[in-house]
Amino acid sequence: MRLLVTRPERESQALAAELRARGHEVTIAPLLSIRYLDGVSLPKRDWQALLVTSANGARALGRIAEADLKRIPVLAVGEASAAAARAEGFANVRAAEGDVHTLDALAARVLDPAKGPLFHAAGSVLAGDLKAMLEARGFEVERLALYEAEKQDLPQDVLDALKDGQIGGVLFFSPRTAGQFAALIRAAGLPSSLGGVTAYCLSAAVAGELAGLGFRTVQIAAEPSLKSLTALISA
Structure with missing residues (x-):
């Protein structure tokens, strides 16, 4: 076929x-074609974890993350985005089952709102509001668009x-x-x-x-x- x-x-x-x-x-x-955004940087904070909702988000994050940040735990939406994060040098990566709802559930299981903020490496267009989901659970989430997908x-x-x-x-x-x-x-x-x-x-x-x-x-x-x-x- x-x-x-x-x-x-x-x-x-x-x-x-x-x-x-x-x-x-x-x-x-x-x-869609992917364009990484110039002039963006990862804010310097004591991040509890980094969140990626696509393989492109993982690659964009890898472009701007310094070596010490690559030791921070990464929660990825699925296996493809997890594999992309590992390829970028992130050492501690866990994958959810494939969408923002399962990533939200994974974060709720393995993270603690009292242990620090979360960073979401996002695109300019979102598929689901992960930030709002996690904030409803008491997490502090900072989101930054690192790439855009052009039609x-x-x-x-x-x-x-x-x-x-x-x-x-x-x-x-x-x-x-x-x-x-x-x-x-x-x-x-x-x-x-x-x-x-x-x-x-x-x-x-x-x-x-x-x-x-x-x-x-x-x-x-x-x-x-x-x-x-x-x-x-x-x-």
């Missing part, structure tokens, strides 16, 4: 290699492939990406061309952005993780 992967380029390349090894043809068309268009050859029924499935990992895809498909007049296409979605929130597009079926991962999402795709 020919699959369309819409993640940012870095994540798409690794995923495409995995899918090709399983016998699929893969086209990469990132709908990208679908290349014309990808639009043509969708129109001609050459793509059998599209993978979506965020509501923002799914929303951008929906907007581009509607602008191109192609919703009726998706009748033979399956949408593979990381969560119900992602799937919600695709309502009314006319996919053959919209499948939702059992849990918000890469492993769970790719398990939906038949060999």
